[in-house]
């Protein structure tokens with residue numbers, strides 16, 4: 511089964527990077543910490559393929575952790591970036607490109623009446639929390655264990671074992687003072703949510719969640735959870751924030767809120783909205799967003815915000831998705847992949863939970879459905895690490911953790927899917 515591929519140049523590149531950059535990477539997940547071993551250093555990418563510095567080709571199921579829904583190096587996106595670059599790369603002054611992208615976003619996500627462009631998903635969620643607090647004059651926020659909202663201090667908090675714990679920071683450097691206003695609950699736990707609102711009436715500024723979770727692996731909200739979120743926040747006067755940095759333009763053009771028919775008060779976007787460039791956004795009801803400076807008093811700014819190259823890439827990506835929607839194709843190939851992987855595992859007696867919405871999906875090595883962080887945490891990480899490396903050896907680049915969603919792009923073909931299922935079957939056979 512093992513194709514003895516050389517990864518020598520990646521090994522050397524990692525040794526060099528580790529002398530220069532903490533852990534050798536500029537974002538921790540890239541270091542392959544959850545599966546062990548040396549990360550692949552990438553030379554270039556095209557369509558559904560990544561090429562490492564040793565010249566190996568991989569079928570890519572990460573897509574830069576979400577943005578590359580059209581595949582890598584899409585010719586029209588590249589042309590839009592080049593055209594923008596030829597006119598200068600940053601002005602620090604308003605451009606019509608920003609309004610063009612804002613129009614595309616507001617048309618796609620009708621709950622957003624105003625939008626502010628920023629440079630990363632972290633900035634978007636941080637700013638959304640700030641404007642929610644500024645608009646309500648309240649301090650406390652509710653987040654859910656296992657949901658990731660970027661490395662914002664007040665959001666780098668997860669649950670202890672109790673259903674509702676007052677936040678304890680996940681990271682040194684986040685002070686207890688910062689996290690004490692963060693309440694952490696389990697995802698899909700309606701009773702806990704009701705209790706918090708009953709115990710702290712009119713003190714919660716915002717509830718933030720991933721409306722389909724990608725960051726503990728793919729976890730789907732129950733209809734009663736979504737309904738409770740909307741009803742409780744509305745009657746209490748708290749701001750409901752859908753963090754659609756991953757799901758926006760991914761699970762549907764209008765994001766998870768369009769699938770579920772729920773209008774949040776604020777939405778955060780990132781990843782796809784920047785077309786592979788550093789761009790993200792937050793926006794929502796005008797009555798909330800008009801608190802943002804200079805319309806209002808909540809300060810938020812960015813030297814490179816609304817950058818012309820990034821807005822060009824984002825706008826072209828959204829136009830292509832709007833005018834030639836790949837979502838039916840994505841649904842078809844990703845459901846075929848999911849069913850194929852799950853039945854191959856079953857054929858070898860390996861218990862799995864396949865959880866998918868559109869083109870984001872996780873195969874959990876788990877005996878029972880994953881509905882929240884405690885159930886995700888029962889997955890077999892060791893088996894996942896073996897699965898990951900077996901697929902790498904067979905030229906398939908899956909997310910390097912059990913708790914990350916995989917993504918399919920518009921450039922993946924049915925034969926790619928068949929090849930992936932065959933490779934996974936060969937692995938499952940070795941597990942029995």
Ligand SMILES: *Cc1c(COP(=O)(O)O)cnc(C)c1O
Pocket residue numbers: 629630631632633635658659660661720724725753754755756780781790
């Ligand atoms: C990726 C992600 C973020 C953080 O975005 P960055 O651009 O990495 O700062 C926030 N929220 C969700 C749901 C994400 O998936």
